[in-house]
Amino acid sequence: MAKGFYTDTTACIGCKACQVACHQWNDIPAAEGGRTELSGDSYDNTQTLSAENWRHVKFIEQITEDRTQEGFLQGSRWLMMSDVCKHCVHAACLEVCPTGAIIRTEFDSVFIQQDACNGCRACVAACPFGVVDIGRDGKAHKCTMCYDRLQNGREPACAQACPTESIRFGDIPDLMKLADARVAQLKEQHIDAYVYGKEDIVGGLNAFYVLVDEPHVYGLPEKPELGSKNVDEGFALSGVAAAALAVTGLVSFRKSRMDEKAGAATEDHH
């Protein structure tokens, strides 16, 4: 069963507990020993997803000139959104990785095996969301979906830390149901909400969002495309990878997605 994140941005209070939990669990040191500068961009001082920031909370101030607020998320508003690797169903990074360092795990997450990464940066170029980044060690880094925690039956650190359940972790179909219900609820309140990350976005995102404004407002591509040059090659590579993974008892995302479609919903494949 594919696991992932559902991030309800309308529930995010921008506390950044997710960012801190991520740094702490994964033992990622703060940038510049913590002595960074005020960005001037609202309350966002880390600015972007990067090799060090696998979660990043965006702050988008939309305050009208007369400062009126008509209701929740209507009129003046301050949008907050905790961004993360999308763990795409068609993951361009995985597909272009020449060494097979990037794999799809038994949870359908996209994981960079550090010992196999040679720092070629193909994934950096391929990711339509600008998620992957080269760290100080010269290797590619991004959210692991807390692979180590998942293997031990725990949810990712960010989801556990989030006080408002803006970040939820679970089985994708369950999460999608929650997101759809949330969108319906917000629509009833006349808020133009939608799910970003259904199949129309590169075949589906295993980290998807409920948004209330255009994707570009959140720094997300409206119609992300897989770099076409890389895609064929990428799919071929991923086929090899899938075969390799199957040997070790893992199942590729394709199979699990097909199983879902066939309605064989909940049983575990490993």
Place this chain on the structure above:
Amino acid sequence: MFQQDLQNADCIIVMGSNMAECHPVGFRWVMKARERGATIIHIDPRFTRTSAMSNQHVAIRSGSDIAFLGGLVNYIIQHDRWFKEYVHAYTNASTIVGPDFKDTEELDGLFSGFDPAKRAYTTTSWAYDGTLAPPAPAGSSTNQNGAHAPPAAPKPAVDFRVRPPHTDPTLQHPRCVFQILKRHYARYTPEMVSRVCGCSPEEFERVAKTLCDNSGRERTSSFCYAVGWTQHTVGVQYIRTASIVQALLGNMGRPGGGILALRGHASIQGSTDVPTLYHLLPGYLPSPSAAAPQHDTLDGWVANTMPTTGWWANGRKYMVSLLKMWYGDAATPDNQWGYEFLPKSVGDHSHIPMFKAMSDDVVKGFMCIGQNPAAGGQNAIYNRAAMAHLDWFVVRDLFRIETAEFWKAPDIPDPSVIKTEVFFLPSTSVTESDGSFTNTQRMLQWHDKGAEPTGDCRSDLWFSHHLYKRLRKLYEGSTDPKDAGFLAMTWNLDVEGPMQEPKAVDVLAEINGWTTADRVPVKTFLDLKDDGSTSCGVWIYTGVAPAPGVNKARARVADAYTSLGWGYAWPANRRTLYNRASADPEGKPWSERKRYVWWDETQKKWVGYDVPDYPATKAPSSKGDWAKGGMDALDGSTAFIMQRDGKAWLFAPSGIVDGPLPAHYEPWETGVKNPLYGTQANPVAKVWNIVGNRYIDAGDPNYPIIITTYRLTEHHLSGPMSRWSPWLTELQPEMFIEISPELAAEKGIENAGWCTVYTPRAAIECKTLVTRRMRPFTIAGQRIHQAGAPFHWSWAGVVTGGNANDLIALVADPNVTIHEGKAFMCQIVAGRKQAEILAKLPDQTRPLPLVGRREKRAAESAIDEGIELAERVGQYLPLDHPEGVYHG
């Protein structure tokens, strides 16, 4: 109310708090309420993370909340939206006030009894009609400059010993509370609210209507506040106004209703319960006062501080049991159960007077544990300068915070002249010791040690225990009467392990209490006696450890609602206080939807989802017999049992020193003339006209900008637990001030650029966030800017920066001596100009150049102890009555 109960509210007003930002975990219940259809309203000068989550944000300028809340009172009365049956039964609306009372309506903003020379009220004229007038106090406090003949503690202005107060159930009597209230708030119209607060009348009316529509039998609303309400010269009256609103609407003691005080530290509630306060003993028993002759004896203390009717009539049992726990066998009937051992308070020993006393070379030694006054104190420069007068100074903390190295402050000109001997003792973090937290909703939760302390780090319990043991050796054999209390103290903690750590559960057992003879734990405070047969450290906590080996603070059984199996909420594991009010006078739930606690006629007792806040079998129909006193004096249809008359007080005939009804006064520093009264500011505010504390006159054009201070999610207070953690500092690395684009344009300040903020006390440099989340206000026809500054930075730690607390004046609420940090005036200029501006500030405003001048010490020899000392330290704070502090 408890945080989880917020989800049952139909409307939540967050005011005086940025709850989402500063209490993010509790805020989830606000969001749950919103998802269930509740309306969330945030009333605040700034559009914050809380506003972003709300249905309505109403911007009002800092320091104008009483005008807004008073407007709600007026709206409720004028539109006849008050909850009639509730108000009649459970409040003092019908009680008649004495003929000598004069309201602000008659005295242009003052109440009767004001003495301008002493800047204090004599409160006798506020008493209920027909109750005995108390004798005039022997002296009276003055709030000028901390000068002060300590007066006798006034007796309660309402003496109910003889008979209950007179009432007029028709509410028509011109001197009944309801009519006084109606007249008092009549001028708080929507237009006046708009003039004072800067919101539009329509915004105000939308709030008022929403609140009223969501109150009554079927619906309840709640308020959440934090120090945005308390840190004012009228802080206590802010909360009072909200309690009037909630009592009129019938929102107290009911599910989803109430006023939630959000605590800013993990166990700040515990520190007032147990407490670390100078004027209280554990469990809200007032400290004996040297200034009150009645307090020379236990009987006199009981008569003077404990009412004879209502729950506090039990006060003597709690006091005797406390003395018995403290003094054990040494507490006997012959020495009034050890009452004679108790040190008496000789003045206002709260934070500001204490630092003034340091500055005056009266206080010579200081132990600072879990606090960072060098950066976190108001007028922090004054705090630092005061420390330089100390002979010795102990700091226990996780890091070498500013206070531990105060002499390194960049504004101390020559550290070498400071002779203070400083001892830094590293402390454990909470994960390295056992203990409990008492959180915002009075709930104790136990934490177990997760790791051994490293190096020299020791727990607070270890420190207190071993300090006592060593002091005890030094005092051993003394026959000096003043040492007798110290030597008589019981201290029977066992230690364990290589570090000789006392067991925290042993302290919990003492807190819970036991029978003196055989040390059987007491199960409830109903079992406490005044004959020495029971011993109890904190009566309100009794029941937390009701049997050997049982620690209910450790309980972790949650359910979908009150979760009585999770932790232990004092008193008696009760989650909502005064929950008798969730049923009507006959004991039936006001509505099915708001069912909570009710009278079960077949079982003949109170039952419900919570522990009923009432004598278990006191029937709703029972009639009180005043002569019997205690709870027997009250009818079974009363609900507010900590009050002598069993009523929620719309009008407070005693217990509050600055007025029986809240009135809007301008902050001590303000840009405008009070639009409501000729009386500009709180006439009895505590002020300190001393070097280093120059005030800004109202309307001073040199300081035209309103400023407020606050916290960010990313940091904790002055930063002692966050500015040393790079994972947090990278998220908010630099001090900044928030201003509107309009103000930025006027001042030529750029976003993310530098600016300098100053007051007569200090000038600080900081970065700027220019944002529409801030806005200018129009107050009484005058355009006025508002700025906001977090107060997390200072000179030590991973990240450093300007300290907003340096800017703030020492001026305080007269009831509790809380400073006014949430509304004051300043000037802002572009660029880094600290040195330039400081050079222009008059010398006498800057105490630091005086640091190290010790000539004043010569005067020391003249100082005696006791009262004389108190006269130099600060003014006397009249003892409050217990109900004034019951809710912490």
